Amino acid sequence: MKKNTLKSAFAALAVSAVALSASAVSAFAAGPAAGQEYALNGLDPSKAATKPTLTLTQEKISLAEAKANPTRKIELSVKGADGKYAPTGLHIQFDSRLKVVEEDGFYAELGAAGKRLSQEQQGDGANGFFVATAASTDAGKDGVLWTFQLTLPSDVKEGDKFPIEIAYKSKPTAEDLFTNGDKDAEGQLMQAWVFTQGIEQGYIEIEQPPTSSSTTTTTTTTTTTTTTTTSTTTTTTTTTSGSSTTSTSTAAGSTNKKTTAKATTTKKATTAKKDSPKTGVAGAGVAVAGLAIAVGTAFALRKKED
Numbered sequence: 132m133k134k135n136t137l138k139s140a141f142a143a144l145a146v147s148a149v150a151l152s153a154s155a156v157s158a159f160a161a162g163p164a165a166g167q168e169y170a171l172n173g174l175d176p177s178k179a180a181t182k183p184t185l186t187l188t189q190e191k192i193s194l195a196e197a198k199a200n201p202t203r204k205i206e207l208s209v210k211g212a213d214g215k216y217a218p219t220g221l222h223i224q225f226d227s228r229l230k231v232v233e234e235d236g237f238y239a240e241l242g243a244a245g246k247r248l249s250q251e252q253q254g255d256g257a258n259g260f261f262v263a264t265a266a267s268t269d270a271g272k273d274g275v276l277w278t279f280q281l282t283l284p285s286d287v288k289e290g291d292k293f294p295i296e297i298a299y300k301s302k303p304t305a306e307d308l309f310t311n312g313d314k315d316a317e318g319q320l321m322q323a324w325v326f327t328q329g330i331e332q333g334y335i336e337i338e339q340p341p342t343s344s345s346t347t348t349t350t351t352t353t354t355t356t357t358t359t360t361t362s363t364t365t366t367t368t369t370t371t372s373g374s375s376t377t378s379t380s381t382a383a384g385s386t387n388k389k390t391t392a393k394a395t396t397t398k399k400a401t402t403a404k405k406d407s408p409k410t411g412v413a414g415a416g417v418a419v420a421g422l423a424i425a426v427g428t429a430f431a432l433r434k435k436e437d
Contacts, residue, residue, distance in 0.1 A: 161331050162331075163299075164327075165224070165296040165332065166298030167299050171327070181212055181215045182324045183209055183211040185325060186331040186333070187295050187296070190334075194289050197337050198287070202232060207279075208244070215271070216311055219309050220262075220306075221307060221309070222299070225296070232279070239260070239277045241264075242277060244272040244276040250262065281293075281335070287337060294332065295334055
């Protein structure tokens with residue numbers, strides 16, 4: 132029954148592409164999905180009893196690490212919905228400079244949180260794919276729901292940032308999902324919460340180089356010369372007594388003393404120089420090509436009833 136539902140949804144759904152821009156991931160706190168705006172149709176997500184958070188890996192690595200291990204493992208995790216969901220359908224899109232590792236037509240692997248769920252997946256343009264789950268009961272758990280691998284470009288550089296997003300897509304007959312098996316009122320509120328307030332987008336960021344500083348030392352030498360002059364006056368006294376004459380002379384000399392003192396002053400100036408930041412997104416954004424895809428209860432047909 133699950134496979135029949137998945138196949139019928141696959142055949143009917145066509146969804147327009149959604150652009151991915153660097154500005155769309157400027158903040159990474161929980162918030163709405165990228166892509167189309169989720170139509171609440173009168174629902175109040177704050178009234179949901181179950182308010183899950185879906186999180187994509189956010190990692191910051193050195194350039195050396197990026198060069199040594201360019202293929203990075205990305206996880207999509209669920210928190211706050213243990214045993215509360217089964218039908219899911221999620222579009223994953225990423226920076227066009229990244230390449231997803233595909234194996235035999237599969238782009239991702241189910242993690243422990245989805246081991247009791249059936250799955251379907253489909254490529255979605257050059258930089259995206261779609262994954263879906265289903266089950267007869269709400270067997271979805273908290274933890275890692277999906278893992279996939281993205282490879283960094285060979286010319287990766289310091290300061291580069293590569294956004295990875297969950298994007299919501301919908302058309303009149305189908306939409307992305309994160310709900311319970313009954314798709315009842317509580318399931319609808321939970322889904323509304325996820326796509327409007329429960330997404331933590333991901334990224335891979337290459338660290339900026341550390342700030343460098345330069346030191347300049349200036350030496351100033353001052354010489355002071357002091358000259359001391361001593362003068363001696365010569366006095367001659369002549370005494371005449373009878374036939375004897377006595378002369379007394381005092382000879383004076385001149386003494387010069389030169390003192391030289393050196394004062395040395397050292398001034399050390401340190402100037403901090405911060406390298407200009409390097410931007411990490413090579414283009415204005417990433418365009419996701421339109422692709423007709425549908426995956427079971429994950430991207431399920433909206434049922435129109437008279």
